Amino acid sequence: MNPGVAAVEIAGLTVVRGTNHVLTDFDLSIDGGVTGLLGPSGCGKTTLMRAIVGVQQVAGGSVRVFGEEAGSAGLRHRIGYVTQAPSAYADLSVRENLSFFASVLGVDRDDVTRVVDEVDLHDQIDQVVGRLSGGQVSRVSLAVALLGKPDLLVLDEPTVGLDPVLRQQLWELFHRLADAGTAVFVSSHVMDEAERCDRLLLMREGTVIADGTPTEIRQRTGAGDIEDAFLRLVGERR
Amino acid sequence: MTQLMSPRITWAVAKRVLIQVRRDHRTLAMLLLLPCILMSLLWWIFADVPGNFFDRVGPALLAMFPFFVMFLITSVTTLRERSSGTLERLLAMPMGKLDFLFGYALAFGLLAAVQSVLAVGVSVGLLDMQVQGPVWLLSLVAIADAVLGTALGLFVSAFAQTEFQAVQFMPAVVVPQMLLCGLLVPRDQMPRALEAIGDVLPLSFAVDAMQELVSTDETGQVWRNLAVVMCFVVVVLALGAVTLRRRTA
Numbered sequence: 393m394n395p396g397v398a399a400v401e402i403a404g405l406t407v408v409r410g411t412n413h414v415l416t417d418f419d420l421s422i423d424g425g426v427t428g429l430l431g432p433s434g435c436g437k438t439t440l441m442r443a444i445v446g447v448q449q450v451a452g453g454s455v456r457v458f459g460e461e462a463g464s465a466g467l468r469h470r471i472g473y474v475t476q477a478p479s480a481y482a483d484l485s486v487r488e489n490l491s492f493f494a495s496v497l498g499v500d501r502d503d504v505t506r507v508v509d510e511v512d513l514h515d516q517i518d519q520v521v522g523r524l525s526g527g528q529v530s531r532v533s534l535a536v537a538l539l540g541k542p543d544l545l546v547l548d549e550p551t552v553g554l555d556p557v558l559r560q561q562l563w564e565l566f567h568r569l570a571d572a573g574t575a576v577f578v579s580s581h582v583m584d585e586a587e588r589c590d591r592l593l594l595m596r597e598g599t600v601i602a603d604g605t606p607t608e609i610r611q612r613t614g615a616g617d618i619e620d621a622f623l624r625l626v627g628e629r630r
Numbered sequence: 631m632t633q634l635m636s637p638r639i640t641w642a643v644a645k646r647v648l649i650q651v652r653r654d655h656r657t658l659a660m661l662l663l664l665p666c667i668l669m670s671l672l673w674w675i676f677a678d679v680p681g682n683f684f685d686r687v688g689p690a691l692l693a694m695f696p697f698f699v700m701f702l703i704t705s706v707t708t709l710r711e712r713s714s715g716t717l718e719r720l721l722a723m724p725m726g727k728l729d730f731l732f733g734y735a736l737a738f739g740l741l742a743a744v745q746s747v748l749a750v751g752v753s754v755g756l757l758d759m760q761v762q763g764p765v766w767l768l769s770l771v772a773i774a775d776a777v778l779g780t781a782l783g784l785f786v787s788a789f790a791q792t793e794f795q796a797v798q799f800m801p802a803v804v805v806p807q808m809l810l811c812g813l814l815v816p817r818d819q820m821p822r823a824l825e826a827i828g829d830v831l832p833l834s835f836a837v838d839a840m841q842e843l844v845s846t847d848e849t850g851q852v853w854r855n856l857a858v859v860m861c862f863v864v865v866v867l868a869l870g871a872v873t874l875r876r877r878t879a
Contacts, residue, residue: 409879445722449877463876468724479715483650495642496725520653536719 397459399423399544399575400444404453407439414439415598418453422577426563426570428589429579430618436598437579438476441548444577445473457544469497472537476548478530482522486513486532489521490539499540507535510565512558527554534562538569545569547578551585563588586618594622601625635728643725643733644740647707651741657703661741665695665749673757685760688753689840690813692768695749696742696776697833698804704738704783705796712787718878727874731867735780742776743769763843767852771843774859775836779804781866788873807833832862 400422407415414436429437442448443455446463455462458470480489490504508517511531516524521532534550545566551559563585566576570590578589586592587606594602594609602609602625606618615621651658672691676683711717720730746769753759754768761768786803790796810817810828817828828834839855842848 447718447722447877449879465724468722471722473719473722475715475718477715479719481646481650481716482714483653484646488646488649492642492646493719493723496639496720496723498638498724 398456399458400577401456401459402443402453405440405443405450405455406452407436407443407448408451409439413598415443418598420593420600422575424570424573424575425590426566426576426578426588427591427593428586429577429593429595430583430586430622431579431581431595433581435595437581437595438548440595441473441546441577441579444544445471445546469540470543472539472542472545474530474533474537474545474547474550478526478533480521480529480532480536483520485520486517486524486535489532490535493536494539497540503539503541507538510538511535512561527558530554531558542574544575545577547576549579549581551580551582559585583617583619583622592618594618594625596622596626601629634726635732636726639725639729640733640736643730644736647734647737648740650707651737661699661703662745662748664699665692665745666752668695669749669753669757673753682760684757685844686841687813688757688759689761689768689844690811690837692746692749692753692772693775693836693840694808694833696746696772697779697836698800698808699745700738700742700776700779701783701804702797702800704734704780705787705790705799706793708734708784708787709790709793709796717874721874721876727871728867730874731781731784731870734784735777735863735867738780739773739777742773746772746776759844761844762847763849763852764847767843767849768840771836771839771852771856771859774856774863775833778832778836778859778863778866781863781870784870785866785873788870804833807831810834811837813837832859835859835862 398421400420402418402420405415405418406413431437439448443450444457444462446467457467460467486508487504490507491501494501494504508514511534513528513531513535516528521529530550530552534547537545537547551562554562566578570576589606592604592606592609593600602621609618609621613621613624615624669688669691672688673684750765750768750772754761754765782803786799787796790799810824810831811834812828817825817834820828835855835858839852842851
C-alpha cells in the first residue's frame with residue numbers, strides 16, 4: 393500500500409436515485425484497520441459502498457481509492473467487494489464458483505483453498521451453492537471477495553443471518569486481515585457488532601452522525617452502549 | 631485501461647457457462663435431443679405428401695432451432711446474472727465487457743456445434759435429406775445461427791426487467807424473422823414493403839444459406855450469406871457491450 397495516501401478519500405459526494413438525494417455533499421476518509429459503518433437500513437450505507445467500489449452512478453463529488461478515481465481499471469484487482477445480497481452461482485458448487493472468480497482475477501488455485509479455510513466452508517466445498525443455507529451462501533460470497541488478497545475490502549452486511557460463533561470468527565478474520573495491512577470497511581445494521589470495530593461511523597439519513605472509536609462515541613454521548621448512543625445522537629439533532 | 635479482452639477470462643466465462651449447463655441434465659438432454667426429435671416429426675408429417683417438402687422446409691428449420699433456442703436460453707441466463715448480483719460483481723473485477731459477451735457466445739457456440747452435428751446427422755443420415763453442397767457446411771451455418779441467437783439474447787436481456795419479459799422478447803424479436811424469412815411465402819411473393827424488410831433480417835440470410843446448400847453445390851452464395859450473419863453477430867455483440875454498464879443507478 394502506498395503510505396501517505398488514504399485508502400478511501402471522499403469529497404462532496406452526491407448521489408441521487410430517482411428524486412431521492414441519498415447522499416448530499418458527503419465527505420469521508422477511511423484508512424487502515426477495521427472501519428464499521430452502522431445505521432438503519434435505507435440510510436445510504438449500500439449506496440456509499442457502491443460508490444467506493446465504483447459501480448454507483450454519482451451526481452457529483454469525487455471518490456478516490458488509493459489515490460485513484462473509484463472504479464478505474466487499476467483498482468479492480470485491489471478491491472474485494474461483497475454485495476448486500478450474496479452473489480454466487482446457485483447452480484455451481486462452492487469450488488466451481490471460487491475457481492471461476494479466481495481465474496477472472498488471475499489468482500492461483502491455491503488461493504481457493506485458502507479462502508475456503510478462512511470462511512470455514514471446507515465440508516461444503518463440493519456442494520452446490522443453491523442447496524446451502526443462507527449463512528453459508530453469504531460466506532461463499534465473502535470468500536470470493538477474499539480471493540487475491542485485496543488491499544481494500546468493502547463488505548456490505550457480510551454477517552447477516554450468521555450464528556454468533558461464526559460471526560465472532562469472521563470479525564476475528566477481519567481484524568487479522570486488517571493487521572496484515574488490508575483496509576476493511578464493513579457495514580452492519582446490528583448495533584452489537586459496533587464494539588468490534590477499530591473505528592465506527594454511525595450513519596442516518598445519508599449523514600454520518602458520529603465518528604470515532606466505539607469507546608469515544610459512548611463516552612461522548614454518556615451512553616451505556618452504541619444503540620443508546622445512536623438514540624441520544626438522533627435526539628440531540630431534533 | 632484494462633485490455634478489452636483477455637483469452638483467459640473469456641475462456642473462464644465460457645467454461646463456467648458450460649459447467650452450469652452440464653449440471654442441468656434435463657436442459658442438456660433437451661438441448662441435444664429436441665432438434666433431432668423435431669426434425670423426425672417434420673419428416674413424418676410430410677411422409678405421405680407427394681413432392682419433396684421435407685427437403686425444402688427441413689434446412690430452414692435446421693437454421694431456426696439453434697437460433698431461437700440459444701436466444702431464449704441466453705436472454706434468461708443473462709437476466710439471472712444481472713438480477714443475482716453476479717454481473718455487478720464481475721464488472722467490479724478486472725473483466726472486460728467483451729470477455730463476458732464472447733465467453734457466452736463461445737459456450738453457446740460450442741453447444742450449438744454438438745446440437746447441430748446431431749440434428750444434421752439425423753436429417754441427412756437417417757431421414758435422407760438431400761443436400762447438394764457439403765454437409766459439414768450445414769453445421770457451420772447452424773453454429774453461426776446459434777451465435778447470432780446468443781448475441782441477440784445478450785442484447786435484449788438488457789431491456790427486460792423480469793424473466794416474463796425476457797421470454798416475451800421471443801415473439802417480439804424472433805417470430806417476425808421466422809415469418810419474413812421466406813419459409814412460408816417466398817420473399818419475392820410478399821408485398822413489397824415486407825419483402826424489403828425480410829431481405830435485410832439476419833435470419834433470412836441464414837435460411838438462404840441453408841437452402842442454397844440443399845439446392846446447389848455452388849458454395850459462393852453460402853459463404854457470402856454466412857459472412858453477413860457473422861457481421862450481424864459482431865454488430866449485435868457491440869450493441870450488447872454498450873448495454874453492460876459498470877455503473878448503475
